[in-house]
Amino acid sequence: MLIRQDNGFHHPVASDITPPQVYAQRRGFLQQLATTGLLATAGGAWGQSAVPRPGKLAALNSTVANFAGAQATDNITPYKNASTYNNFYEFGTDKADPAENAHTLKTRPWSVDIEGMVKKPGVLNLEDLLKLSPMEERIYRLRCVEGWSMVIPWVGYSLSELIKKVEPLGSAKFVEFVTLADPKTMPYVGSRVLSWPYIEGLRMDEAMHPLTLLTFGMYGEVLPNQNGAPVRVTVPWKYGFKSGKSIVKIRFTDKQPLTAWNKAAANEYGFYSNVNPNVDHPRWSQATERRIGEGGLFAKKIKTLMFNGYEPQVGQLYAGMDLAKNF
Ligand SMILES: Nc1nc2c(c(=O)[nH]1)N[C@H]1C(S)=C(S)[C@@H](COP(=O)(O)O)O[C@H]1N2
Ligand SMILES: [Mo]
Secondary structure: OOOOOOOOOOOOOHHHOOOHHHHHHHHHHHHHHHHOOOEOOOOOOHHHOOOOOHHHHHOOOHHHHHOHHHOOOOOOOOHHHHOOOOOOHHHOOOOOHHHHHHHHOOOOOOEEEEEEOEOOOEEEEHHHHHHOOOEEEEEEEEEOOOOEEEEEEEEEEEHHHHHHHHOEOOOOOEEEEEEOOOOOOOOOEOEOOOOOOOEEEEEHHHHHOOOOEEEEEEOOEEOOHHHOOOOEEEOOOEOHHHOOOOEEEEEEEOOOOOOHHHHHOOOOOOOOOEOOOOOOEOOEOOOEEEEOOOOHHHOOOEEOOHHHHOHHHHHHHHOOOOOOOOO
16 A cells, blocks of 8 residues: 655645645545555655656556656646646636635535446446546646646546446547536636536547546645546646546547537637647647746746657557647
């Protein structure tokens, strides 16, 4: 059993930003995972922007070892930045809004509906989802379409583990993610910035790719509400908006899902939205990015990598496709 180590460094944890009773409840949850051996994370001085130690991570378990090449070795974004600079429009459009407003999100009880072209549709409650497969820590770059990025140690397991269990039909070609739209707890649901619920989607092979992470935690803790608690996806080679937060439904379909951002501006936000420095957004270049937490607004821009640096792992999914057309 591997649990997060306390090595004496302090970083702001969920207890600093959530009411103590909520935190205690979550912390208990994570500890429960740890004691049952379901949580395997490396832990460490994440808030110190430490360079991760791939050797140590690789020792965790064989699956992580398989993904050693995919673990980002860039500096990890301080927890403070990753949990206070967010896009979660249900809680406001300013980057600081989600951290301020998302305390109203009620993450228990929670369940995810499995629907559509699948042999085993039904309702999976969060407790079942947490136990479905061992948790791993994956350090991924997250590149927002707006031109900034972070490096975050997520906790979760490959979405493919869940998909295999529910047995999609051969006719299913896409997976649609429907996220919570609760006007009582989400102040901007009802505003006209986007159409709600926030919907995202992946092609079946993208959803089955082992890098696609069903995510329950970050920095060795459960997800803060503003980062998409209690469950989200993380698709590291795509622009951040493909990674839907606070998921309540996963639907298998033969039609390409109509996603929230595609509905809002189809010429700007395509279905694929793979990170691609060679295909500009109609209103700005995508060639470079600014790493949040490193030098503020005047931080030197760094070059954006093809598929966000995950080309060796995912490039073959798009072999023969015109990526300028399928942006
Ligand atoms: N439900 C929902 N999911 C969402 C969004 C949103 O507004 N609503 N924003 C997306 C965008 S644009 C990005 S960049 C990432 C940000 O994730 P983070 O705040 O955990 O870094 O979440 C994505 N998931
Ligand atoms: Mo984004």
